[in-house]
Amino acid sequence: MMLEEKIRPSCNACPIRHRAVCARCNEDELTMLEGIKSYKSFKAGDPILWRGDSLTYVGSVVEGVATLGKTMEDGRMQMVGLLLPSDFIGRPGRSQIEFDVVAVTDVTLCCFQRKPFEELVTTTPHVAQRLLEMALDELDAARDWMVLLGRKTAREKIATFVEMLVRRQHLAGEQAPLPTLALPLTREEIASFLGLTLETVSRQFGAMKKDGILTFSDRRQFKVIDFDALHLATGDDADGGPLV
Amino acid sequence: MMLEEKIRPSCNACPIRHRAVCARCNEDELTMLEGIKSYKSFKAGDPILWRGDSLTYVGSVVEGVATLGKTMEDGRMQMVGLLLPSDFIGRPGRSQIEFDVVAVTDVTLCCFQRKPFEELVTTTPHVAQRLLEMALDELDAARDWMVLLGRKTAREKIATFVEMLVRRQHLAGEQAPLPTLALPLTREEIASFLGLTLETVSRQFGAMKKDGILTFSDRRQFKVIDFDALHLATGDDADGGPLV
DNA sequence: AAAACTCCTTGATGTAGATCAAACAATGAT
DNA sequence: ATCATTGTTTGATCTACATCAAGGAGTTTT
Structure with a gap:
């Protein structure tokens, strides 16, 4: 609404x-x-x-x-x-x-x-x-x-997915710098969106946590710490075309 | 026209x-x-x-x-x-x-x-x-x-692609039973359509030739011998939803 | 007719991600 | 509290396809 x-x-x-x-x-x-x-x-x-x-x-x-x-x-x-x-x-x-x-x-x-x-x-x-x-x-x-499905690596897929979530949820809320975002899908659902398995999704989230790009407070609640690194990980070019 | x-x-x-x-x-x-x-x-x-x-x-x-x-x-x-x-x-x-x-x-x-x-x-x-x-x-x-890109195997991708070509080119010509069809793309172009490499495309065409599903007169000219086997290889269900 | 392309095939090897497997939360039911 | 249930993590292994490499088969150029 x-x-x-x-x-x-x-x-x-x-x-x-x-x-x-x-x-x-x-x-x-x-x-x-x-x-x-x-x-x-x-x-x-x-x-x-x-x-x-x-x-x-x-x-x-x-x-x-x-x-x-x-x-x-x-x-x-x-x-x-x-x-x-x-x-x-x-x-x-x-x-x-x-x-x-x-x-x-x-x-x-x-x-x-x-x-x-x-x-x-x-x-x-x-x-x-x-x-x-x-x-x-x-x-x-x-x-x-x-x-994404045809050419991107697992890490690029996850990064692109997260970036899309940020973009979509940003429209709703205000420009707060580090909002906590809800992950509306299970690992399995994310996997089926990205053409991966749930294990790979889990491992990639783990890796991006270790790399200081994301933090999870809860399994379904996260923050983006490093937006630049996130965008870099998507494999998309600098200007970042529209995605969903 | x-x-x-x-x-x-x-x-x-x-x-x-x-x-x-x-x-x-x-x-x-x-x-x-x-x-x-x-x-x-x-x-x-x-x-x-x-x-x-x-x-x-x-x-x-x-x-x-x-x-x-x-x-x-x-x-x-x-x-x-x-x-x-x-x-x-x-x-x-x-x-x-x-x-x-x-x-x-x-x-x-x-x-x-x-x-x-x-x-x-x-x-x-x-x-x-x-x-x-x-x-x-x-x-x-x-x-x-x-x-196709997210879930199909290389063989299923090739079969689906060929079936799509048949369907699209059939509209133009009449219902001749075994028309020779043109492959308008190179192996590399097919690969980039299917999220594969050109070598994999080549190998899969080879396999389908060996399995008696296709014959090639020329590298860019082929016939479908066994439509049922082709459809089976697509991984799509019996009724075959519309694809391009 | 040889050289230089471009496209295709085939073989050997490597690897990203799948699959298999087990254990660990969190939640809810009894 | 205990037991299921569902979602998640993490480890070990496997495999479909990519990558690397070399040679063949048509064209076009010279």
Whole structure:
């Protein structure tokens, strides 16, 4: 909730506070959206959508963390996205979803019925445009992640992942110099995001602790001590392209 | 050219034959598009766009094959997309491109000036909608490729790649049972698409030849002998989700 | 027709990270 | 308090693929 307000101040005026669509909606459109809107909650661990499920809703994360992934027949699993507050779920124009969506913490979604939502997309250029913009952002992020999966070392993967978390959580909070950050995923979940095993993730966290880049107060609570060293360890170039 | 006509018969009536936008354009829109359209050609090996280049055009591949990729500072390279005829290049709403686009064969593009094209997107819901649809398709493909990069073995990667080529080239030609297919990329380029080295690619092709799945007449010309074995080798499930 | 490329294959060796295995928290249940 | 359960660390070993190296097979250049 706070997040959306920070990103798009104009959302304050919008009863829906939905990053995707409210920024330039007029009164009629907002009323219409309000009518097809509902909030849904999921407990940590709950599946939200299963591959092949028919999509009766689209929406976005209001609170909590969910993952987007695919499991192969023999059980190998790859996460393909991390859904944090303000991220969109579902695809207007598609009746089915291709990936599994799972709540990793308690999650609240703000949902719109898909059919009427698609009506809105069809008739309202700025909504379609905003969704296109978001889809292209996600596409860039997915492609950057392909570089990570295909070419980066285990250490570079971990560093990139941590840097992404910092960047995403920084938007929400203020510019405090050394904030303690929450690690919303288990070692196993991180591993399946990075194309590694949980043991390798654990060892790399250990190494970065030893190298004075990170400290852990709790297994799921950490601080970045040396941002420069962290960035250096990502293998990305100086300016640091956008990643998720 | 033939390709677009097969995919969207309605494009026959459209002077532009541009899969992205012409399907439901009216006369005014077509005239407008015609005015900002131009064809551009590139020789095999030519860079088409470099990361960070400002995008003055958007467009799509009419003929030839191009690759989309990113090179890390130390030279490691990952391809993140293969651009075949009808594929779109560039992002309305973005002034810069995040990846390198390179012609691997001689390439012809059909280009539109970005600024006026964006005007059209802003004012014409069905164009924005069509672009959204395409972006979501690409996103699904990118995510499937993330599963490949993160979790598949070398053999599975090669099998998946070959199956994708078959699928893409099948749309163009007719349902001939055993067509000879062109391998548009070198071993090195395939390797950088699959997150492997060229030696591993070569060895895996060798193995699949020995196993009676493929035959090569030339290094760049092959036939699939055993489609079932090929699909089995991909590691994907029976129904075979869409991949590029 | 020889030289110089570029691309590909094949072999020998090395290694990052997987796999196997055991023990150690932290949490929650009885 | 004790016992499960779930997540994490750490160690020993293994292996798929990378890396290093050399030679072959087509092209293009001279």
